[in-house]
Amino acid sequence: xxxxEGSLAPQxxxxxxxxxxxxxxxxxxxxxxxxLTKYAEQLLQEYVQxxxxxxxxxxxxxxxxxVAGLSAPAPSHAGLPVHERLRLxxxxxxALPPLLDAVRRRQAELNPRAPRLLRRLEDAARQARxxxxxxxxxLAALGAANRGPxxxxxxxxxxxxxxxxxxxxxPAKVLGLRVCGLYREWLSRTEGDLGQLxxxxxx
Amino acid sequence: xxxxxxxxxxxxARRPPPLxxxxxxxxLGAPRAGSGAHTAVISPQDPTLLIGSSLQATCSVHGDPPGxxxxxxxxxxxxxxxxxxxxxxxxxxTLALALANLNGSRQQSGDNLVCHARDGxxxxxxxxxxxxxxxxxxxxSCWSKNMKDLTCRWTPGAHGExxxxxxxxxxxxxxxxxxxxxxxxxxxxxxxxxxxxxDLALFTPYEIWVEATNxxxxxxxxxxxxxxxxVVTTDPPPDVHVSRVGGLEDQLSVRWVSPPALKDFLxxxxxxxxxxxxxxxxxxxxxxVSNQTSCRLAGLKPGTVYFVQVRCNPFGIYGSKKAGxxxxxxxxxxxxxxxxxxxxxxxxxxxxxxxxxxxxxVRRELKQFLGWLKKHAYCSNLSFRLYDQWRAWMQKxxxxxxxxxxxxxxxSPLPTGPAR
Numbered sequence: 032x033x034x035x036e037g038s039l040a041p042q043x044x045x046x047x048x049x050x051x052x053x054x055x056x057x058x059x060x061x062x063x064x065x066x067l068t069k070y071a072e073q074l075l076q077e078y079v080q081x082x083x084x085x086x087x088x089x090x091x092x093x094x095x096x097x098v099a100g101l102s103a104p105a106p107s108h109a110g111l112p113v114h115e116r117l118r119l120x121x122x123x124x125x126a127l128p129p130l131l132d133a134v135r136r137r138q139a140e141l142n143p144r145a146p147r148l149l150r151r152l153e154d155a156a157r158q159a160r161x162x163x164x165x166x167x168x169x170l171a172a173l174g175a176a177n178r179g180p181x182x183x184x185x186x187x188x189x190x191x192x193x194x195x196x197x198x199x200x201x202p203a204k205v206l207g208l209r210v211c212g213l214y215r216e217w218l219s220r221t222e223g224d225l226g227q228l229x230x231x232x233x234x
Numbered sequence: 235x236x237x238x239x240x241x242x243x244x245x246x247a248r249r250p251p252p253l254x255x256x257x258x259x260x261x262l263g264a265p266r267a268g269s270g271a272h273t274a275v276i277s278p279q280d281p282t283l284l285i286g287s288s289l290q291a292t293c294s295v296h297g298d299p300p301g302x303x304x305x306x307x308x309x310x311x312x313x314x315x316x317x318x319x320x321x322x323x324x325x326x327x328t329l330a331l332a333l334a335n336l337n338g339s340r341q342q343s344g345d346n347l348v349c350h351a352r353d354g355x356x357x358x359x360x361x362x363x364x365x366x367x368x369x370x371x372x373x374x375s376c377w378s379k380n381m382k383d384l385t386c387r388w389t390p391g392a393h394g395e396x397x398x399x400x401x402x403x404x405x406x407x408x409x410x411x412x413x414x415x416x417x418x419x420x421x422x423x424x425x426x427x428x429x430x431x432x433d434l435a436l437f438t439p440y441e442i443w444v445e446a447t448n449x450x451x452x453x454x455x456x457x458x459x460x461x462x463x464x465v466v467t468t469d470p471p472p473d474v475h476v477s478r479v480g481g482l483e484d485q486l487s488v489r490w491v492s493p494p495a496l497k498d499f500l501x502x503x504x505x506x507x508x509x510x511x512x513x514x515x516x517x518x519x520x521x522x523v524s525n526q527t528s529c530r531l532a533g534l535k536p537g538t539v540y541f542v543q544v545r546c547n548p549f550g551i552y553g554s555k556k557a558g559x560x561x562x563x564x565x566x567x568x569x570x571x572x573x574x575x576x577x578x579x580x581x582x583x584x585x586x587x588x589x590x591x592x593x594x595x596v597r598r599e600l601k602q603f604l605g606w607l608k609k610h611a612y613c614s615n616l617s618f619r620l621y622d623q624w625r626a627w628m629q630k631x632x633x634x635x636x637x638x639x640x641x642x643x644x645x646s647p648l649p650t651g652p653a654r
Contacts, residue, residue, distance in 0.1 A: 083341040084313030085348065091313075093356050141343040143399055199279045200344050201359030 053172055057228045060165045064222035067158050071215035074151045078211050081142050082204045093205045101126045101213055104220045113227050114173065117166055120221040124163030127214055128156040134207040141200065155214060166221065169228075273297055274307075274349050274357035282363040282449040285338050285397065291331045292324065293349035293358060304329040306352030311362075312345050336364045338397030365397030367451035371426075371444040374458045377467045377559045380495040381551070384434055384462065386417070387427040388444045391453060400448040404428040409439040409459060436462050436552070464556035468493040468548045470564035471505065471527075476542045483536035483572045489528045490544050493561070496551070504547040507531070508563070512539040512603065537573035539603065541566040568607070 079087040095103075101123060108116060135152035142148060198206065274295045283289060293307060307329040309316040316331065324330045329349070339345050344361030351357050369391025376386040386404055404417035417428035434440075440462070444455040471490040479485040492503055507520040507529055523529050534540065543566055549558030 081341065082343055083346055085310065085346060088313050143401075144342065199359075200361035201280075201346060201348070204343065204346070204361070205359070 053169075054230060056165075056169060056172065057225060060162070060169055061222065061225040061229060063162055063165060064218060064225055067162055068215065068218040068222050070151070070158065071155065071211070071218050074148075074155055075208075075211045075215055077145075077148050077151060078138075078207060081138075081145050081148055082208070086204065086208060093208065095209065098130065098206070098209055098213065101130060103213060103216055108220065113224060114170065116224045116227075117170055117221075120217065120224055121163050121166040121170065123213075123217040124159045124166065124221065127159040127163075127210075127217065130210045131156040131159065131214065134210050137203050137207065141203070155211075159214065159218075162218070162221065166225070169225075276347065276349055276358045276360040278360065280344065280361050280363070282365075282398075283336055284450065285364055285366055286335055287364075289331070289333045289336060289362065291333075291347065291360065292328050293331070294328045295357065296327065303327065307357070308350050308352075310346075310348045310350060312340055336362070338366070338395075339364045342399045363398055363449050365448065365450060366392065366395075368392075368396055368400045368446035368448055368453045370453045371402065371446050371455040374442060374444060374455060376442060376458065376460060377465045378434070378462045379466075380468055381436060381462060381466055381499075382434075383432065384430040384440075384465075385423060385427060386430075386442060387423060388455065390426055390446065396448055396450075398448040398450065400446055402426060403445045403447070404442065405445060406430065406440050406442045408435060409441050434462055461554070463551050463554040465559055466496075466548050466551050466554075467559035468496050468546055468561050470561045471544045471546050472564070474542065474544050474564045474567045476540070476567045476569035478569065478572055479530060481572050483574050484532060484534045486531045486534060486540060486542070486569055486571060487528065488531060488542055488544065490564070492527055493546055493548070496548050499548075499551055502550045504549060504558075505529075505544055506547075506560070507542060507544050509540050509542045511535070512541065512568075534571050536571050539568055539570045541568050543567070 079091075085091045097103075104119070104123075108119065111119075131152055135149055135156070138145070138152060139149055274293050277292050277294070281289065293304070293309070295304060295307065304323045304325070304327050307321075308318070309321060309329075309331050311333075316333075320332055322330050322332075331347075339362065344363050346359060347362055348359045349357045371388045371390050373389040374386055375388075376384055378384050384406075388402075388404075390400070390402065402420075404420075405414050406417065407414050417430050419429040419431065421427060422429040438461065439459050442458045442460065446453045446455075471493055473489075473491040475489045477487050477489075479487050486509075488507055490505075496503075502525050505523040505526065507523055508517040509520075509531060510517045520529060520531070531540075531542075543563040545563045546561045547558045548561075549556070551558070
């Protein structure tokens with residue numbers, strides 16, 4: 032592997048070829064992101080169904096307020112260098128598990144007879160961790176790992192836990208919807224960003 | 235026993251919210267300074283109510299700039315807009331709602347009551363829990379598999395429909411001493427069941443009851459008192475074999491082994507056999523099979539396939555005087571009675587010989603039977619070829635017996651139904 036400073040887009044310089052195992056790793060991680068995006072869709076559908084109308088109705092649009100420790104991908108995300116995008120993806124994936132755990136705990140009170148939803152939320156937290164670790168490993172292999180201070184998931188987790196437990200039921204339902212929506216958005220974003228690394232992808 | 239008690243039909247007790255952490259500031263209901271947007275607060279938040287009761291609620295708007303108006307606000311419940319005549323403006327910033335004769339909640343997470351701005355945007359929400367307190371669970375029954383565990387089942391009161399999540403907890407304790415214990419493995423044999431896997435005492439009675447709790451109250455079943463030894467069941471008898479009794483057209487011999495798990499304990503087993511004709515759903519039961527491991531079924535139809543099952547009741551363990559509990563039935567075992575040797579329709583003379591490709595009605599029926607056995611009896615090796623081999627063997631051994639004369643009417647070693 033040749034370390035390059037600056038841009039991480041190997042396909043931008045056709046003279047640089049990725050090592051086969053690194054290319055395989057990128058493909059593998061991209062496939063994982065693709066699969067998890069599908070699961071995230073299913074999670075969202077199951078979630079809205081169990082909260083009751085109007086959550087599942089077309090046109091239902093609660094305010095998309097930001098969640099502490101995690102925001103939606105910015106409109107400028109697509110314009111960033113791919114290594115920066117992947118760093119943001121990894122950071123978001125690291126912030127998601129405690130939020131998903133908090134949603135699961137609240138849903139365990141609200142929907143105790145919905146084991147499939149609870150299992151999906153538990154799986155989602157685990158899968159977000161796994162994909163985030165895979166993206167970070169790729170960044171390290173590509174020489175673009177984040178060496179600076181990172182967001183602290185434990186603080187976000189504490190906030191998520193206490194807030195989720197204290198808020199009214201309707202706000203908790205809305206918050207859960209927001210978290211599940213962010214989960215889907217970030218997975219989709221990660222899948223797209225990884226796709227840029229695949230040979231033959233756009234520069 | 236204390237009767238089931240009903241909790242007050244009032245708003246559920248809520249923990250007082252702490253100072254809003256950062257996350258909650260971002261959740262619906264908090265104002266955004268300087269944004270020009272309005273938010274609101276619904277009162278009461280997340281009330282719990284009895285079916286048929288009424289609810290008075292308010293939606294109070296606040297925001298920036300101040301002086302937000304209640305004009306134009308409206309309510310929805312579970313996504314459906316409520317008629318305007320149910321609402322009235324209390325003051326410039328508060329819209330009231332009056333709902334009467336409430337139905338049970340549509341979902342267990344609560345009915346969604348939402349206050350909307352004129353443009354349809356959501357200002358605030360509250361979840362209603364409308365239902366009934368639980369009624370007394372009843373009809374508790376328990377059994378112990380081989381004295382190692384205890385499984386109990388019960389019926390929820392009022393057929394279980396409270397419209398609210400109702401938690402059922404099976405409790406048990408030794409009658410004369412010991413603390414209350416709570417069963418932990420639920421839904422093992424249905425939605426209202428629990429399994430206690432270990433640490434059970436014998437020769438001393440247990441008290442068992444079920445507590446049902448929801449947001450509107452709780453109820454407790456009557457106490458069931460039992461000794462583990464009085465409610466023992468066991469596995470079905472293994473190794474059930476069904477075979478012909480020589481050439482007797484109307485008899486089959488059934489043999490089995492007593493359940494091994496209880497073989498070291500002093501008990502008298504009772505057995506029951508049931509059998510039916512292949513195409514029938516009506517079982518005949520042979521009841522009078524006590525402490526034996528074989529039985530001969532008689533009065534059967536010749537040339538007919540029968541399915542047979544056996545079950546065991548291990549009564550009298552360690553001197554228990556109670557009846558014991560029947561095991562499950564063993565897997566079905568099949569065998570056929572010999573065809574009648576009298577000439578006539580359906581007689582053996584018309585059957586095609588083994589190996590012939592004829593597709594007469596007998597072979598067609600047999601093909602269906604083999605297909606069914608493969609699917610239901612875990613025996614994947616059955617085939618027409620095997621059946622033809624067996625027929626050839628049968629004819630050969632029948633010729634041999636006819637040559638030397640009939641000696642012993644004991645069942646010939648015929649292939650029986652598929653092994654379990």
